[in-house]
Amino acid sequence: MPELESELAPLSDAVTNSIRVEVMSRHSRENSRPQEGEWVFEYTVRITNQGSETAQLIGRHWIITDAAEHVEEVSGPGVVGEQPVLAPGQSFTYSSWCPLKTPIGKMQGTYRMARDGGAEFDIEIAPFALKASYTLN
Numbered sequence: 001m002p003e004l005e006s007e008l009a010p011l012s013d014a015v016t017n018s019i020r021v022e023v024m025s026r027h028s029r030e031n032s033r034p035q036e037g038e039w040v041f042e043y044t045v046r047i048t049n050q051g052s053e054t055a056q057l058i059g060r061h062w063i064i065t066d067a068a069e070h071v072e073e074v075s076g077p078g079v080v081g082e083q084p085v086l087a088p089g090q091s092f093t094y095s096s097w098c099p100l101k102t103p104i105g106k107m108q109g110t111y112r113m114a115r116d117g118g119a120e121f122d123i124e125i126a127p128f129a130l131k132a133s134y135t136l137n
Contacts, residue, residue: 008106012126018051019086019113019123027132028097034132039103041130044095045079047111049086056085057092058120059112067102079111103132 010025025043032040049055062074077083084092098107108127114120 008127008129010129010131012108012128014124014126015050016123017113017121018049018053019055019111020046020048020050021111021123021125022046022048023107023125023128025107025128025130027130029133031097032132034103037101039100039130039132040097041100041105041132042095042097043107043128044093045125046091046093047084047086048091049088052088054085054087054116055113056083057111058083058114060109061112061122062107062109062125064098064100064105064107066100066105070101098130100130105130 012023014021023043023045025041028040028042032038047057057078059077060075060079064072064074080094080096086092106127106129109125110122111125112120113123
């Protein structure tokens with residue numbers, strides 16, 4: 001997987017139009033079934049409005065790539081059934097999960113935001129690694 005460099009961390013941090021997106025992922029060993037070709041990863045996202053104008057998260061677009069370079073794109077309204085409104089200085093945190101058919105991969109994407117006046121813009125979700133942890137017996 002050429003794009004998945006070994007330095008890619010299981011966390012990311014990006015600021016676009018004064019909106020900060022921080023992500024931390026972890027392998028969910030208890031929900032994975034490697035013998036059946038399924039690895040599950042959990043991730044937690046914190047979105048912070050560092051600007052001076054209120055913004056609402058109205059949509060998401062994820063690009064999920066596994067080690068076999070299979071790419072899946074997921075788009076939809078809001079996140080975890082919500083479309084949070086963030087006043088200046090406010091944060092919204094949520095957790096979700098992603099299954100992969102390989103023990104490593106990466107995620108990245110954008111959130112669609114809207115200002116009070118209706119202007120829409122995309123903010124970056126910087127790439128972060130999905131890496132299964134292993135122990136030697």
